[in-house]
Amino acid sequence: MIERRYYGEFGGAYIPEILVSTFEQLVAAFNDAKADPDFWKEYENIMATYSCRPTPLTFAENLTKHFKGPRFYIKREDLNHTGAHKTNNVMGQGLLVKRMGKSRVIAETGAGQHGVATATMAAKFGLSCTIYMGEVDVARQRPNVFWMERLGAHVLPVRDGTRILKDAINEALRDWTTNMDDTHYVLGTACGAHPYPEMVSYFQSIIGQEARMQILDREGKLPSRIYACVGGGSNALGIFSGFFDEPVELVGVEAGGKGLDTGQHASRLASNNGTPGVAQGYKTYFLQNREGQMKETHSVAAGLDYVGVSPILASLREEGKVRFEAATDREVLDAFSLTVEKEGLIPALESSHAFAQAFKEANELGEGDIILINQSGRGDKDIFTIADAFCDPQWRKFIQKKAEEYGA
Ligand SMILES: *Cc1c(COP(=O)(O)O)cnc(C)c1O
Numbered sequence: 001m002i003e004r005r006y007y008g009e010f011g012g013a014y015i016p017e018i019l020v021s022t023f024e025q026l027v028a029a030f031n032d033a034k035a036d037p038d039f040w041k042e043y044e045n046i047m048a049t050y051s052c053r054p055t056p057l058t059f060a061e062n063l064t065k066h067f068k069g070p071r072f073y074i075k076r077e078d079l080n081h082t083g084a085h086k087t088n089n090v091m092g093q094g095l096l097v098k099r100m101g102k103s104r105v106i107a108e109t110g111a112g113q114h115g116v117a118t119a120t121m122a123a124k125f126g127l128s129c130t131i132y133m134g135e136v137d138v139a140r141q142r143p144n145v146f147w148m149e150r151l152g153a154h155v156l157p158v159r160d161g162t163r164i165l166k167d168a169i170n171e172a173l174r175d176w177t178t179n180m181d182d183t184h185y186v187l188g189t190a191c192g193a194h195p196y197p198e199m200v201s202y203f204q205s206i207i208g209q210e211a212r213m214q215i216l217d218r219e220g221k222l223p224s225r226i227y228a229c230v231g232g233g234s235n236a237l238g239i240f241s242g243f244f245d246e247p248v249e250l251v252g253v254e255a256g257g258k259g260l261d262t263g264q265h266a267s268r269l270a271s272n273n274g275t276p277g278v279a280q281g282y283k284t285y286f287l288q289n290r291e292g293q294m295k296e297t298h299s300v301a302a303g304l305d306y307v308g309v310s311p312i313l314a315s316l317r318e319e320g321k322v323r324f325e326a327a328t329d330r331e332v333l334d335a336f337s338l339t340v341e342k343e344g345l346i347p348a349l350e351s352s353h354a355f356a357q358a359f360k361e362a363n364e365l366g367e368g369d370i371i372l373i374n375q376s377g378r379g380d381k382d383i384f385t386i387a388d389a390f391c392d393p394q395w396r397k398f399i400q401k402k403a404e405e406y407g408a
Pocket of ligand 1: 084085086113188189190229230231232233234235236304348350376377378
């Protein structure tokens with residue numbers, strides 16, 4: 001019997017018959033690893049020596065002065081190797097691949113960040129690696145394609161459908177059904193069929209474990225509120241998990257895009273736009289029409305641009321344990337600018353959603369309160385988008401030309 005874990009009514013494992021034994025093997029390997037105290041030690045050790053963990057907790061003194069109220073702390077996931085929290089997940093899955101004795105990994109990627117993280121892990125662990133990427137994304141994300149190839153991965157452009165992330169996921173699943181024996185599918189976020197939501201958030205829980213110890217050590221008390229951006233939900237679940245069942249308000253921030261009333265956003269939980277459904281192996285809130293056809297999403301941050309969301313977060317919303325909000329592209333760019341200018345930090349546009357919502361709500365809290373923001377990644381990758389938003393056309397042309405040379 002295959003384990004199909006549900007979170008309230010969400011989650012499950014809706015998978016083709018042919019993959020059942022592969023999922024059973026993965027569930028067994030994961031359960032076995034979790035029960036082995038040496039496994040988490042091995043994980044912490046590789047994260048410490050390969051990815052700068054524990055990542056620091058930074059007191060944002062200038063933002064604190066600027067808002068004249070709560071004390072701001074930032075959890076620095078941007079300092080991980082490859083520039084985001086994604087490393088936590090791929091390195092953990094890499095250790096599981098070694099336990100299962102497999103030699104090849106595949107992954108899907110949209111913006112390319114998960115592809116680069118997976119290709120890096122494969123290089124480190126000596127695994128062969130194939131990355132599926134929509135043809136449109138291959139063109140849009142040339143620097144990431146360049147690095148995946150240098151790292152030794154095969155990047156396969158997907159020409160089906162709308163040639164973006166969801167088409168890449170379908171193609172990766174097709175590959176897996178023909179190469180199950182030696183191949184593991186490294187899913188990039190806390191979505192998909194069981195055990196992925198649980199497994200990915202298990203590895204990401206290292207963020208919350210550290211943050212809890214760090215804030216207690218520094219301030220002797222817990223934060224009043226924690227803000228994290230929500231794409232698939234893995235960095236949010238990672239930091240939130242250190243504070244469940246505490247008097248801490250957990251706020252997940254989705255992509256409000258051009259505004260929730262425009263239809264151009266990726267807000268599944270904060271608005272009433274998402275509806276429950278089953279797709280890509282699991283049940284959650286999707287942005288879909290009445291016939292169950294997936295809608296197009298939009299965000300200035302490619303990493304938040306997805307139609308589904310973690311079933312664990314969907315369930316936490318029903319239980320009232322996490323509040324969901326949305327920040328628009330404009331609010332996000334303003335929050336990004338303020339953070340760079342006041343603190344010298346360069347948050348990813350994804351992470352800037354968490355900053356934007358925290359700034360909007362800062363005056364609701366007083367001097368005795370602490371706000372904790374998860375800076376899920378660094379913004380270097382967003383140079384062209386940010387240049388587009390802020391810079392003059394001459395400079396934009398110059399860097400686009402450089403990017404083409406670099407990618408070619
Ligand atoms: C991919 C990505 C995200 C979104 O993924 P989650 O699974 O929701 O965390 C957020 N921030 C950064 C920097 C990313 O690269």
